[in-house]
Amino acid sequence: MFAYNLWQWIAFFIIYCLIxxxxxxxxxxxEHRKWVNRxxxxxxxxxIYGFGAVIILxxxxPVRNNYxxxxxxxxxxxxLLEYFTGWAMEQIFHVKYWDYTYDFCNLHGYICLGCSLTWGVCALLLxxxxxxxxEKLVLSLPAVPLMVIDIIFAVYFIWxxxxxxxEAFDLKKIILENEEVQRLQKRLDVIHAFAEDDKTKFQDYLKEKGLEFNKSKEELTEEFQNRLQAARDRVDHRSQKMRKHATRILSRNPGSVSFKHKAEFESIKERINELRKTK
Structure with a gap:
């Protein structure tokens, strides 16, 4: 056991990814009472299961005789693999594709005690x-067919x-663009809320936000209305393909969350669920 070549390791990775x-x-x-291509x-x-199995093996x-x-x-x-993978994916895509935040003894929602213990049990079973x-199946395969299978899988896996x-980047773009619309709308609402005779308070607000406080309320209103309309146009003209991408990746990960963009992320998930119900 464990005297494997590269092609055999790749085969094990494929099999455990599938399992x-x-x-x-x-x-x-x-759990969701419907088929989910997880x-x-x-x-x-x-x-993560393929890499997990390989790392466990x-x-x-060195300790294969000590349970x-x-x-x-x-x-x-x-x-460690699960923590690093979860952390890296959230940093890149701004979404947690699994979340243990509400599980007992978790660390940043990426790992929890229960799942770690499960990994230990899986190591014993594995x-x-x-x-x-x-192992017997993989070792029984001739070298050339095994190599061909691995190469085909590698090409498909990379694709x-x-x-x-x-798809994940498209979802991230949609989240950020929708948040930009909400942010601009809030600023416009604040500008409208200031009375014309409250110029000192208005200028303090602009200075705090890093905006030009030598502009009039009307000038800023027009500026933000133009920016808001431009942001809305970007969202409205976002390709149907990109929206489909976001829908697909969310359907495969129904438990995903985004703490960085919580409100907008949940809003997108709700809109997607509403669209599904109307179909």
Whole structure:
């Protein structure tokens, strides 16, 4: 065991991505009472399970005869992977595609005690039970067919990662553009709220916001109305394809949240759900 070449490692990654997708899709579908193609990607693969399985196998090589250390090392390795992946995705896309914020003993919502313990149990099951038949299957495959399978998967995987990342970026753009509209509308409302004779208070407000306070209320009103209309035009003219992208990635991740843009993100999810009901 563990004397694998690169192509065999890739095959294990593929298989555990598929197994993870099957398990999580069934669980989330049961939870939401409808079929959910779970995950960041379009295809039937969840990379975090593939990477998690590979990390567990590698990290437990030195301790493969000690069940406690298999549990401990597997739990730590997979938990670190889950934390880093969740953190990186939120920084890039401004969305948490899984969230443990309300689970017991969580860290920044990326990991929690329950899931970490589950990773440890999975490490025991993986090394002691699950991996044995999978190992026999992969090792029984001739080198050339195995290489061809891995290359085909790698090409598809890269394509799926690129298209899925584009969907996530499109969702991020829609969130930011809608927030820009809301921000400009609020500023315009504040400008209208100031009385014409309250110039001192009005100028203090403009100075605080870093705006030019030598302009009149009318000039600023016109400026913000133009900016607001331009922002609304950008949102309205956003391509239908981009909106479909946002819908697709949210449908695969119904439990996703955004704490950076909470109000607008929830508003987008509600609008998408309303559109689905009308179809």
């Amino acid at each position: 993870g997708w099957i398990g999580e899709s069934l669980y989330v579908s049961w 995950g960041f990607l379009h295809g039937p693969f969840l990379p 590698i990290s437990t090589i 406690f250390l298999i549990f401990l090392f597997g739990m730590l390795g997979a938990t 090394t002691g039970l699950v991996h044995t038949p999978i 799926d990662m690129i298209t899925s990342a584009q």
